[in-house]
Amino acid sequence: VLMLSHEGKLSLEDPVQKLAPEILFGNKWEASDPVRMVHLLENTTGWDDMHLREFAKNPLTMSFFDRLDYDHSSRISRWCPGTRMSYCNSGPAVAAYIVEKIAGRRFEDYVEQNFFKPIGMETATYFQPASESSTTLYQSEGKTPLPYWNLLYPSIGSLNASANDMANYLMFYLNRGHIHGTQVIPATLFDRMEFPSSTWAAKEGLRLGYGLGNYSTIHDGFLYHGHDGNVPGGLTAMAYMPNDGVGYFYSINSGNREAFKKVGKLIRDYMTRTLQKPPIPPVAPLPEKIHLYSGFYEPNSPRMNLFYFIERLIGMTYIHFEDNKLLLNSLGKKKATFLPVTDNQFRYVPKLESQDAEPIVQILKPNDEGQFIQINWGLRSASLDMTLKRIPTWFAILEIIIVGFVILAFMSILIYAPFWIFQTLIQKRRRPAELSLHLWPLIGVLSLISIAVICLLSNMDVAIWRMGNLTIWSFSLFLATIVFSFASIGSVIALCRSRQAEVRGSVRVYSILITTALVISTAYLTYWGVIGVRTWA
Helix, strand or coil: CHHHHHCCCCCCCCEHHHHCCCCCCECCCCCCCCCEHHHHHHCCCCCCCCCHHHHHCCCCCCCHHHHHHCCHHHCECCCCCCCCCCCCCHHHHHHHHHHHHHHCCCHHHHHHHHHHHHHCCCCCECCCCCHHHCCCEECCCCCCEECCCCCCCHHHCCCECCHHHHHHHHHHHHCCCEECCEECCCCHHHHHHCCCCCCHHHHCCCCCCECCCCEEEEECCEEEEEEEEEECCEEEEEEEECCCCEEEEEEECECCHHHHHHHHHHHHHHHCCCCCCCCCCCCCCCCHHHHHHCEEEEECCCCCHHHHHHHHHHCCEEEEEECCEEEEECCCCCCEEEEECCCCEEEECCECCECCCCEEEEECCCECCECEEEEECHHHCCCCEEEEEEECHHHHHHHHHHHHHHHHHHHHHHHHHHHHHHHHHHCCCCCHHHHHHHHHHHHHHHHHHHHHHHHHHCCCCCHHHHHHCCCHHHHHHHHHHHHHHHHHHHHHHHHHHCCCCCCCHHHHHHHHHHHHHHHHHHHHHHHCCCCCCCCCC
């Protein structure tokens, strides 16, 4: 895209609808804030990430357009484009389609001619390589092989290449486009590639984040640029420090993320052993009105709406300021500390002996949508860039209380079940009304547990195929959510039909409490599309 932009054939500010009106997507702000080329590459379209059925599709002989048309329901802007970043694989895929359209030839051929050949990537291909030159991919345990698999959109992550080829690709970045005596693209384009420009935070001065298919992250005080990637059974990472002239690429043919992280740390420790860490900027004073930003926040830029129902709860964050520090508390980051660099930017302090030099937090100016804080974690978080939105304190506390009440209610159902089941079996005089009051909640909780068990046992290494297609796994998940909702309804009906004379007072009070918990959960899961979810559709 940058090459075509340099040649004057397109602009990063061009609306996608202008360049490719045939590509379907939804954006209710299109008239004033259209989806632009820059948004596709910086992941700021606001689109949902690819749906599971898109990940599970084996494209085989499908044309590029047919692949993009396979499921365009994920390409709907959930917020105004160019405000916050949310990782979306289909954005760069649409950009690749536009490259193909403007270049007048297949995307893979264009990249091979203009990049692979001059860079010296002799084995690089987006297609399945010959069996003798490719490795076997394995599940996380390193023993069970996985079949070769191509993404629906090869341009976003189906590149097959040797380690030597990837070394050349890395040198292409370190030398700012100059390799084997040829300047493949102007060096200035790398400066544009490595830093974001379209988010609220970038416009207010935060440099780090997701640039044009290239993001920044900090490890042990050193700033890296690059990208990682994965497919089932294969994990890769490429990162470099242009100012120091060093970088690395590595891959493993297994889905073992723990091993992958350990390898990366060993490489970085070795690579930086003689390098001087960037100087730590002085601590700036907190502005007088900074305490107006203290309070509760929730994630506001989910990668996949399918999981937002749980992400917004476990991602709830409390931020406050004391001793000239920003302190962040959440389930994922307990007592994270940040020091001010400017009035509205803060750097992370993971530990005293290893402080970050670059700020990763931006206090954003309030706007019509509310009050926000941007945190660019890089590889420290799966979400990379996290936009947090301020929520009222009363709402946050109410939500915490309700979640606690529901959890306790469900736990009590499981604890109480053996007792009433035993009593029902041994007592000669049974109470049918009480039995139904106990039975429906138990069915509901067991179905909820089965949902968790199905997800855990689906095996992350093959979950894409199991959940992205209509299988016993995906259908069982769908059925379990339906059973949960019916159990909630059954519990309400049983409570309404029971008479006081047939039910003991303590049982009635308890039934009211647990039925309330079931109804709250069902309403919440229905609102977020979990009840009746069809991951294959």
